[in-house]
Amino acid sequence: MARAGALLLVVLALPFAALAGFLAMGAVASLLIALRVGVLYPPAGPFVDVTGGRLATMQAGPADGPPVVLLHGASANSADPMGGVGHLLAARGFRVIAFDRPGFGWSDRPGGGADAEPAAQARLVAEALGRMGVGPAIVLGHSWAGALALALALDHPERVSGLVLAAPVGMPMPGPITLPWYWNLALKPPVLWLLTHTVGPPVALAFLREAGRRVFQPEEPVPGYVETSRAALVLRPGTLLANIQDLVGLTSALAGMSPRYGSLHVPTTIVAGAADPIVRPDLQAKPLSRAIPGARLVMLPGVGHMLHYTAPESLADAVSDLAATIRREAAPAPVR
Numbered sequence: 001m002a003r004a005g006a007l008l009l010v011v012l013a014l015p016f017a018a019l020a021g022f023l024a025m026g027a028v029a030s031l032l033i034a035l036r037v038g039v040l041y042p043p044a045g046p047f048v049d050v051t052g053g054r055l056a057t058m059q060a061g062p063a064d065g066p067p068v069v070l071l072h073g074a075s076a077n078s079a080d081p082m083g084g085v086g087h088l089l090a091a092r093g094f095r096v097i098a099f100d101r102p103g104f105g106w107s108d109r110p111g112g113g114a115d116a117e118p119a120a121q122a123r124l125v126a127e128a129l130g131r132m133g134v135g136p137a138i139v140l141g142h143s144w145a146g147a148l149a150l151a152l153a154l155d156h157p158e159r160v161s162g163l164v165l166a167a168p169v170g171m172p173m174p175g176p177i178t179l180p181w182y183w184n185l186a187l188k189p190p191v192l193w194l195l196t197h198t199v200g201p202p203v204a205l206a207f208l209r210e211a212g213r214r215v216f217q218p219e220e221p222v223p224g225y226v227e228t229s230r231a232a233l234v235l236r237p238g239t240l241l242a243n244i245q246d247l248v249g250l251t252s253a254l255a256g257m258s259p260r261y262g263s264l265h266v267p268t269t270i271v272a273g274a275a276d277p278i279v280r281p282d283l284q285a286k287p288l289s290r291a292i293p294g295a296r297l298v299m300l301p302g303v304g305h306m307l308h309y310t311a312p313e314s315l316a317d318a319v320s321d322l323a324a325t326i327r328r329e330a331a332p333a334p335v336r
Contacts, residue, residue, distance in 0.1 A: 030201040034236040041230040043106045044079065045098075048128040053108025055128045056100040058082045061090030066323055067134050070098035071125070073143030075211070075234045075243055077105030081142055083228040084308030088316045094323075097134065099125055101145065103242030105233050113189070116245040118151040118253050126156035136161035138319055138326070142308060143279055144246060146170045146288075147254060153266050154257065162267040162322045166315055167279050167305050170261075170288040172254045187248060196240040204235050215306055218275050222309045261291040267325050268295040269318045273303030273311070 045058040058078040068089055070081040078098035086096045102121050103109030111120055125148070129135045139160050141149030146168020153160045212226045226232070234243060270292075272285035279285075281299065289297035298318055303311050 027198045030197055030199075030237055033201045033205055037232045037235055041079075041233055044230075047106070048131055050108075050110070050124045050127045050131070052110025053102075055102065055108070055124060056106035057128075058086070058098045060087055060096045061094050063095060065090075065093045065095040067137035068094045068096050068319060069125070069129070069134075069137045069139045070096060071139065071141040071145035071148050072098070072101060072104070073145050074247055075231070077101075077230055077233050079105075079228065079230040081140065081308055083225075084306070085140075085312045085315045085319075088312050089319055092316060092320060094319070095134075097129075097132075097137075099128070101125075101148065101246075103246075104239055105230075109238070109242055113245050116242070116249040116253075118147040118250075118257065119155060121148050122151035122155055125152060126159050129159050135159035138162045138164060138322060140164040140166060140315075140319060141168060142166040143305065144169055144250065146284075147250065147257065150261070150264075151257060153264055154260050157266065160266055161326050163269070164315070164318050164322060165268065165270045165285075165288070166307055167272050167276055167281075167285070168270060168288060169250065169279055169284055170254065170258070171284050171291070172258050173251045174283065187244070192244060193241060196244070197237040200240045201235045201237060204240060205232075208232060208235070215278065216310065217277060217304055219302075219304045219306070219310050222306070225306075225309065258291065261288070262293060264292050265294075267322055267329070268292050269298060269322050270295055271298045271300065271307060271315055271318050273305060273307045274299045274301050275303060276305045276307075278305040 043056055045056065047054040047056055056078065060082065070078065070086055072078060072080045078100045082098040086098055090096045100107035102115045102124050109115045114120055136159055139149045139152055146165045147170055149163055149165060150170050153163055208231060209226055212231055213221045233239060270285050270289050272281040274281060285297060289295045300307060300311050300314055308315050
């Protein structure tokens with residue numbers, strides 16, 4: 001009887017041993033992926049100290065040019081907007097500063113999960129700009145960072161001279177995100193941490209290039225995008241965790257922010273691809289343009305979500321036009 005009981009315990013323990021072994025292999029693979037990605041894509045610009053850590057930047061253009069701050073969307077880093085439209089803006093004479101958002105690229109995330117809030121990230125970016133002596137600046141936010149750019153303008157207006165929101169997320173979602181029960185389990189902090197530090201990176205690596213293709217639909221992907229944007233930086237466990245936290249927390253953040261948009265009095269241009277299937281302009285860009293006083297809406301026919309790569313000239317024109325408007329408004333009235 002004792003032998004039978006012991007055998008039963010061994011049999012019952014086998015699935016748990018297999019799971020533990022699977023997770024252990026995932027943890028080793030994740031470590032190797034993180035090390036490899038770090039070697040391939042080291043920091044590409046100066047760091048800026050902030051409370052509790054530092055933010056990484058990529059910079060281009062003349063130091064005395066009018067400043068433009070680039071903020072990237074989900075699953076990305078500063079190389080994404082810099083590689084798309086940043087160098088074009090630098091060639092036009094702008095001082096371009098692209099930030100790795102907190103927890104992305106090489107930036108720290110001093111508040112952990114609390115830094116998923118756009119307002120928390122805006123506080124860190126504003127602090128970094130203050131330490132750099134930059135601002136007010138035109139702030140260009142793409143996709144998720146549309147919410148970040150808006151938070152920056154709402155809470156730190158002294159750092160913002162104008163907003164260019166590219167395929168932005170800014171309006172409340174139509175309803176709460178409904179997830180299957182197993183996803184709700186996976187999003188519990190201890191389980192989420194475990195997944196992003198074990199099986200998450202290898203799985204994400206397997207789908208990286210396909211994700212890089214799909215994000216351009218319905219347009220053709222730009223050759224070399226995955227390398228130019230240093231997209232593999234998102235594969236590291238801490239960044240995967242930050243990315244999921246940002247996406248899950250955005251719904252409630254937008255619900256709290258959006259009633260304040262009527263108080264914005266900063267020149268704003270919203271640029272969106274009419275064919276964007278990821279952030280649909282009828283649900284985001286168009287109502288957002290009505291919510292912000294005086295906002296200008298530019299719709300690009302046939303363009304999808306990655307307009308900073310597929311229509312960079314149009315986006316750079318929006319920045320240049322906004323800069324000209326700001327200069328005109330700041331010019332002293334002629335003496336009569």
